[in-house]
Amino acid sequence: MIRGLPGAVFLALLAGLSLAAGNWDNRPVGHRTFVEGLAVDPGSHPGQLAYTFDLPNLAALGGGSSSGGGGHSGGGGRAALDPVIEAPNLVQAMSDMQRRMPREIYFGQLQALILAERLPASAVEDAVDTLMANPEVDGTAYVATAKDGRALLTAPAPSERLPSDALGLVLSCAGCEPLYDPVQLWQVYGNLRSRLGSLVLPEVAPGPDGSGLAGLAMYRGAQFASSLEGNDALAYGLLRGFTRRSNLVVPVSGLGVATVDWLSGHGTYRVRAERGRLHVDVRVRVKGQLTALQAAPGARVMALALASRDPRLLSATSRLVLSKLETIVRKQAGQGVDVLQLGAAASGADPTAFAGIRSWPEAMRTAQYRLSVNLGLLHATPAA
Amino acid sequence: MSERPRPKPIDSKAVLQETVSSARQMGRQLSGLLSDLDHGDIGLFHGDVAAAKARLKAGIGRSPDVVLRTFTIGGRGGCPALLVYVQGLAASQIVDQDFLALAEVASSQQMAEEPAERAKMLADSVAVGHATTERKWSALLKKAVAGNALVFLEDCPDVLVLDTVQYPARAIDRPETEQSIRGSQEALNEVLLTQMNQMRRLLQTERLVFEPSVLGRMTGTRIALAYLDGVTNPALVESLRRRLKGLAAEEVLTQARVSSALRDHPWSPFPLTRASERVDFVAREVMVGRVALLMENVPFAQIVPATFVDFFRTSMDYGFSFWEASLSRLIRVLGFFLGVYAPAFYVALTTVEPDLLPSKLLLSVAGSREGVPFPPVVEVILMFAVIELLREAAIRLPKSMNQTLGTVGAIVIGTSIVSAGVVSDQMIVLITLTAVGVFTAPAWELTTAVRWLVWPMVLAAYVLGVYGMALMTLLLIQHLAGLSSFGVPYLAPYGPWRPVDMGDAMTRAPLRDLTRRPMSLWPLLSRKGQGEPAVVSDVPLRRMRRRWRT
Numbered sequence: 012m013i014r015g016l017p018g019a020v021f022l023a024l025l026a027g028l029s030l031a032a033g034n035w036d037n038r039p040v041g042h043r044t045f046v047e048g049l050a051v052d053p054g055s056h057p058g059q060l061a062y063t064f065d066l067p068n069l070a071a072l073g074g075g076s077s078s079g080g081g082g083h084s085g086g087g088g089r090a091a092l093d094p095v096i097e098a099p100n101l102v103q104a105m106s107d108m109q110r111r112m113p114r115e116i117y118f119g120q121l122q123a124l125i126l127a128e129r130l131p132a133s134a135v136e137d138a139v140d141t142l143m144a145n146p147e148v149d150g151t152a153y154v155a156t157a158k159d160g161r162a163l164l165t166a167p168a169p170s171e172r173l174p175s176d177a178l179g180l181v182l183s184c185a186g187c188e189p190l191y192d193p194v195q196l197w198q199v200y201g202n203l204r205s206r207l208g209s210l211v212l213p214e215v216a217p218g219p220d221g222s223g224l225a226g227l228a229m230y231r232g233a234q235f236a237s238s239l240e241g242n243d244a245l246a247y248g249l250l251r252g253f254t255r256r257s258n259l260v261v262p263v264s265g266l267g268v269a270t271v272d273w274l275s276g277h278g279t280y281r282v283r284a285e286r287g288r289l290h291v292d293v294r295v296r297v298k299g300q301l302t303a304l305q306a307a308p309g310a311r312v313m314a315l316a317l318a319s320r321d322p323r324l325l326s327a328t329s330r331l332v333l334s335k336l337e338t339i340v341r342k343q344a345g346q347g348v349d350v351l352q353l354g355a356a357a358s359g360a361d362p363t364a365f366a367g368i369r370s371w372p373e374a375m376r377t378a379q380y381r382l383s384v385n386l387g388l389l390h391a392t393p394a395a
Numbered sequence: 396m397s398e399r400p401r402p403k404p405i406d407s408k409a410v411l412q413e414t415v416s417s418a419r420q421m422g423r424q425l426s427g428l429l430s431d432l433d434h435g436d437i438g439l440f441h442g443d444v445a446a447a448k449a450r451l452k453a454g455i456g457r458s459p460d461v462v463l464r465t466f467t468i469g470g471r472g473g474c475p476a477l478l479v480y481v482q483g484l485a486a487s488q489i490v491d492q493d494f495l496a497l498a499e500v501a502s503s504q505q506m507a508e509e510p511a512e513r514a515k516m517l518a519d520s521v522a523v524g525h526a527t528t529e530r531k532w533s534a535l536l537k538k539a540v541a542g543n544a545l546v547f548l549e550d551c552p553d554v555l556v557l558d559t560v561q562y563p564a565r566a567i568d569r570p571e572t573e574q575s576i577r578g579s580q581e582a583l584n585e586v587l588l589t590q591m592n593q594m595r596r597l598l599q600t601e602r603l604v605f606e607p608s609v610l611g612r613m614t615g616t617r618i619a620l621a622y623l624d625g626v627t628n629p630a631l632v633e634s635l636r637r638r639l640k641g642l643a644a645e646e647v648l649t650q651a652r653v654s655s656a657l658r659d660h661p662w663s664p665f666p667l668t669r670a671s672e673r674v675d676f677v678a679r680e681v682m683v684g685r686v687a688l689l690m691e692n693v694p695f696a697q698i699v700p701a702t703f704v705d706f707f708r709t710s711m712d713y714g715f716s717f718w719e720a721s722l723s724r725l726i727r728v729l730g731f732f733l734g735v736y737a738p739a740f741y742v743a744l745t746t747v748e749p750d751l752l753p754s755k756l757l758l759s760v761a762g763s764r765e766g767v768p769f770p771p772v773v774e775v776i777l778m779f780a781v782i783e784l785l786r787e788a789a790i791r792l793p794k795s796m797n798q799t800l801g802t803v804g805a806i807v808i809g810t811s812i813v814s815a816g817v818v819s820d821q822m823i824v825l826i827t828l829t830a831v832g833v834f835t836a837p838a839w840e841l842t843t844a845v846r847w848l849v850w851p852m853v854l855a856a857y858v859l860g861v862y863g864m865a866l867m868t869l870l871l872i873q874h875l876a877g878l879s880s881f882g883v884p885y886l887a888p889y890g891p892w893r894p895v896d897m898g899d900a901m902t903r904a905p906l907r908d909l910t911r912r913p914m915s916l917w918p919l920l921s922r923k924g925q926g927e928p929a930v931v932s933d934v935p936l937r938r939m940r941r942r943w944r945t
Contacts, residue, residue, distance in 0.1 A: 039746040072762035119750030
């Protein structure tokens, strides 16, 4: 063995690895403008889209001290700049934006992508595809729907410095919200690419104390179809298994009005294809805790422990959940929305059995659904 | 045109006086040399006290602290003698005592009987202290300047050497650089004998051996190798001896001079010998099979071999429960990594890969850097320079000024430099964390390595970001894995993996479970409390010798 050869090989390897780094074009933090949020709305002219960029004003943020009130003054001016660019697509908007900024706009810190309800499918696909094609974007930004994306990004966020920070918090904190399954950019991208099941995005609305979740937005492909709010959204959450800490007020004949809290559930379903028609058997297991029972006039007051096992209460609660579920499933199926994510289930379970189905929207419209709810109730212990 | 200064006139009288003085001195020296030459060898004393005095007076006797005194031993008609000692180094009280003893034991008749045996007879008669005889002038002069008293006797070729050495010594103090909350508060001092006594007090075993040696042709620095006979591997001691023998230096005044000769890898920034001023720590290391090198004038012992994890150990670790000890060690390790990586991470994440930072932190960093004219890498360099300046000043300044320096460092520099917009406020936090991390290392030598390592790491981070840091870390691991201290792999017990030594590495097992000496030291008694040393066959000894290469 030649003396010193291992050292030379090691150095050559090191030099090769150094050259293969691929980060030579990265810029320091002071040379970048960070895009924290991006909202896509319909433009003022046909064929145009309005892109709102949520950019932190670093001079105003200064030293990390909280300025409060998103988008408002932090001592050195507004904490956030929200320029709006009208362009036919995101690439053009980014290019126009870059021309207006002295620093390189950088999407690596994107927190939230807000898609307006009224967007055409092509605009949704363009935004998602363009962002995912950008090497700076790692795909972990949260995606949500809003009636007005721009209003959301410029709404006050009293607890955070930037509206996008507040949105990021709302959209990422699954355990904080009673009903929400976080959806990230890479998931949307995958969903749009695979066409397996419909896209369900959280719907966000601005409020006086900051933005909050308003419901769920159902998509047919990349096209917004409808919204689910209130108990409809709750029932859908029970079916899909992302309901946490929700409650339901159930009127029970002969008993009174019961409040069932800490609702959670999970749905399982079987899909069969027979003579080109789908047969869907859905079973939802629901758990909850009976926390209050307001007795009906004239009815005797019943202890919670007893009431939680009362067949009337169990039946009324199950029926309520079931009726909501049936409404959702039939309504969405009627619109061609794969609300049960049957496409994904079919592709995973037995792809060949479903190969004959040519049109999924048609198959869902004509499918035969059978839904059942299995409810188990605990009861709250009265405080001593 | 300026006038050239006129040369001063030569003072011929002064020149003449100086010449005469030199000639007299030379004459005295020559007469002494000639006297010895008459007897055949000028390197030996031949019993001519007057000639010896002349020779000494022309040599070391020129110094005012050297006392040359002629007298007679054995009363009237006794033996003429010359007493030589260095005032201050030789204890005058001991000199007086020894002389009284000499005067009492020696009668004129005894002194006249066998002149050549006078010195030996006197040496045997003096009961107190050490009394030896010597003939060689070179050895005699060395002994005189070491603090011994020399007694030259007429017609006796042997010179009586009385051990009257008493160095001025500092009292035993508390350790300054290795403080301990609980445990012994005793540090070594500068006197080798005291150091040995301190060690002996803690290790009251007949196995403890001090092997003396002298280093430095001019300085004659006395050292001693302390080890446990029958426990420490003899090949290690042999290797140490050989390396010390190879240290052909004129002066050996500092420990660094010795440790440079002991290092396997002289160019590595990492320390390969551990210095400690704590007696209990040194004693413990000797107990486990290491060798401590004690040195005159240096209140620190050098412990060899030393591995990377050894530099995270303190004596305090053995005074607490294993939970406390393990946590402390892990914190020190964390401090080491913080010191090496924190500035580099800052540079990498702000210069090359901002996308790796959480959004809120990134905005804070970017916001705090608004208006700062320098790039992050220059900020780091500036602040490190400030820390190094403060550190250097803290060492130089008297203790009473330390508080002032702290105020200057923390308030004046720390606050003002941010207000002036030279660096960002987060840089102050980072550099403070780094400095705290660096100086948590219990061994000062390790902090030097960290302070050097920071620069290539920052450079790699600046050029290639976190990827560059990963490459630099590879290089660092490669370097560390290639190091050894007296043949013991530097990364032991992690590389090579030695599970039996894990009990006392980055964490510490309960003391009752620490029953084995480190395997990497190849001790003759691997288990503590074992009786006689294991019989070591030739094969493992040869292997050990090869490992502890010189």
